[in-house]
Amino acid sequence: MNERTSRQSHDQQPFVRASYSIGELARRTGLTVKKIRFYSDRGIVTPAERTPAGYRRYGPEAVARLALVRTLRELGLGLDVIRRVTNQELTLGQVAAEHAAALNAQISILRLRQAVLTAAAGREPTFEEMERMHQLATLSEAERRRLIGEFLDAVFDGRHTMSGRAGVRRSMTPELPDSPTQEQVEAWVELAEMSLDPGFRDVMRSLVEDHMADLPDGAGTPPRPDVVAVARELVQAAVSSGISPDSPQADPVVATLTTQCALAAGRTDDAQPHHWLLHRLEAASDPRRDRYFDRLAVINDWPAPEPLAPLIDWSVQALRARAAR
Known part of the structure; x- marks a missing residue:
């Protein structure tokens, strides 16, 4: 071959x-x-x-x-x-997309569970408290909106559409994102629990009423500074300098504080501005107020607010010391 x-x-x-x-x-x-x-x-x-x-x-x-x-x-x-x-x-792309969506849902559920357990580990809750925390963490978006809506309705006494109130209400509304972090979920559970507390609702209602009382009545009148904001700005330097609220060095600070806050609230004719201002700042000194706005900032991914409690406490002590003289 x-x-x-x-x-x-x-x-x-x-x-x-x-x-x-x-x-x-x-x-x-x-x-x-x-x-x-x-x-x-x-x-x-x-x-x-x-x-x-x-x-x-x-x-x-x-x-x-x-x-x-x-x-x-x-x-x-x-x-x-x-x-x-x-x-x-099926194509791999179709399967990957569907499976990724399913995993996102599972991750969200696991994040909620982790947040509830983490929060529970730090407080030793009762069975009822644990159940409530879980329920709050697993609310749907519509249910969350309804819960906060009921809280804010109580705080604003159903008059949030009045001039100036709608903006204040929006600034107090938490908006939990679709894919929250564990920290945001923990903040939401805590804030939601606070919103269910009747005592806290009363505190916030009083704060809102005081704040709204400081606003001008006329539609064309320029807004005045908030009394609490004025106090915060004036007292910051004294607190940072370590001035004692009942010391003589605090006298000019308190005098300026009283005058400026009376001007901001339109109460320049008040015969006893110390007493009015003391009542106003005592209402604002509740530490739960700071906690609410801190949790709100976490949920909404806003910059952390400066705590008011140390500044308000200094102002209250200073006013009490002079009212007793």
């Missing part, structure tokens, strides 16, 4: 397709024989043929197919979805 005849004879031989036994496939893929047999029985990877003795033989594409199956299983996909992918009924 010459070289040409030999080459023609070789070209005419049938192509022999590589195949693997289930054991060889296990060694190549790192999967167990039992697992491959399971996938094979489920129709996810099918043998290319069977030997006369009935043993399964798999083609080379089975290696890549099983590698894909293993990856998808590690990502948490179910066998029915994997079968649809391997049968090209």
Whole structure:
């Protein structure tokens, strides 16, 4: 047989397709024989043929197919979805998008659970308190809005549409994002619990009423500074300098404080501005007020507010000391 005849004879031989036994496939893929047999029985990877003795033989594409199956299983996909992918009924992009959405939902649930447990670990709650915390953390957006709406309705006494009140109400409204951080969830649970406390509602209602009383009545009248804001600005330097509220060094600060706050509130004719201002600042000194606005800033991703309590406490002590003289 010459070289040409030999080459023609070789070209005419049938192509022999590589195949693997289930054991060889296990060694190549790192999967167990039992697992491959399971996938094979489920129709996810099918043998290319069977030997006369009935043993399964798999083609080379089975290696890549099983590698894909293993990856998808590690990502948490179910066998029915994997079968649809391997049968090209679904694209990997479609599956990835759907599974990512499902994972986001699971992550949100886990974040809520973690936040509730973290908050509970720091306070040793009763069973009833634990149940309430969980309920508050898992409220829907509509339920959260309704809860806060009821709280703010009580605080504003149903008159939040009046001039000046709508803006104040908006500044007190928490807006938990769709994908909150653990810190935001913890802040929401705490703020929601505060909003359910009748005593805290009374405190906030008093603060809002006092604040609204400082606003001018006329629609065209320019707004006056808030009394608490004026006190904060005037007292900051004295507190930072370590001036005692009942010391003589505090006298000029208190005199300026009284005059400026009376001017801001439109009460320059008040015969006893010390008494009025003392009542006004005592109402604003409740530490829960600071806590509410701190939690609000966390939820809304606002800059942390400066605590008012130390400045208001200094002002209250200074006014009391002079009222007693």
